[in-house]
Amino acid sequence: MSRPEPPLRPAVRITVGQVSVSDDRAANRQLVAEAFAVAAQRRSDLLVLPEYASAFDKHGVGKAYAEPLGGPFVSLLRERAAATGVAVIAGTVLPGAGDLAVNAVVAVDGSGELVGVYRKVHLYDAFGHRESDRLEAGPADAPPLVMDVAGVRFGVLTCYDLRFPESARRVVDAGADALVVPAAWADGELKAMHWRTLAIARAIENTSAVVAVGQAGDGVVGRSVVVGPDGVVGLELDEQPGLRTVDLDAEALAAVRDRNPSLANRRYRVVPKD
Structure with missing residues (x-):
């Protein structure tokens, strides 16, 4: 089978x-390695994996699942990125203070360099869940995590952050053209509808693409979506596991912002709460 043609620049392939x-961390690492192989075969620039890609338990993820940035999971991401040239954004779990862990997203470029870490600011204490019993929140005033891939700047949020428009706006203010949202979006009444609606809203109000990647499996909705800056859904998955590939056109992103200069017209700025 021949390899797909590379993306026509200025498009970036995701x-x-x-x-x-x-909860089997070794099996998860194998899954990630296989995803890298598919992304490389498709000549992708960026692989996006969900929240808690290193290990997950639908009843709650805590310190038992944590490992440092130098541990096996992030080391695998860096090694596979360097070997394939595919950048990656993926959720993991880091050690926190005391008995707590940190829900984090790491960004690794195509050379295997760890560009940065986003520590989840908004903990999911809603709909009967209490992440704060197991996790510590990241600092609200930490610099936003933004990574340049093939000429497009990707800014990072995760899961529950999607419900807070100021989080997305702050990342856009840091230069993001596209928002990446790894998630393990909990299933339940209206939850899949909320997920899709919020991803579209964040795209429209920020004139940004949104790459919202959900975990598949028991207790989570899956339903990953890629939304254009005009709010049009270009890719949408169902509840089943899957690897899909899409091209984002940087010139088309810029054209939407030129026609709809709402970012330039706004009169308020986002300031982190103390």
Whole structure:
């Protein structure tokens, strides 16, 4: 089988990794390595994996699942990125203070360099869940995580952050053209509808593409979406695991912002709460 043609620049090619993650960390690393192989075969520039891609338990993720940035999961991301040239954004779990862990997203460029870490600011204390019992929140005033891939700047949020428009706006103010939202969006009444609606809203109000990648499996909705800056859904998955690939056109992103200069017209700025 021949390899797909590379993206026509200025497009950036993204593989959406809607994987089903278990509490078996070795098996999850194998799953990630396989996703990298698919992304490389498709000549992708960026692989996006969901929240908690290193390990997941639908009843709650805590310190038992944590490992440092130098541990096996992030080391695998860096090694596979360097070997394939595919950048990656993926959720993991880091050690926190005391008995707590940190819900984090790491960004690794195509050379294997760890560009940065986003520590989840908004903990999911809603709909009967209490992440704050197991996790510590990241600092609200930390610099936003933005990574340049093939001429497009990707800014990072995760999961529950999608419900807070100021989080997205702050990342856009840091230069993001596209918002990447790894998630393990909990299933439940209206939850899949909320997920899709919020992803579209964040795209429209920020004239930014949104790459929202959900975990598949028991207790989570899957349903990853890629939304254009005009709010048009260009890619949408169902509940099942899958790897899908899409091209984002940087010139088209810029054209939407030129026609709809709402970012330039706004009269308020986002200031982190103390």
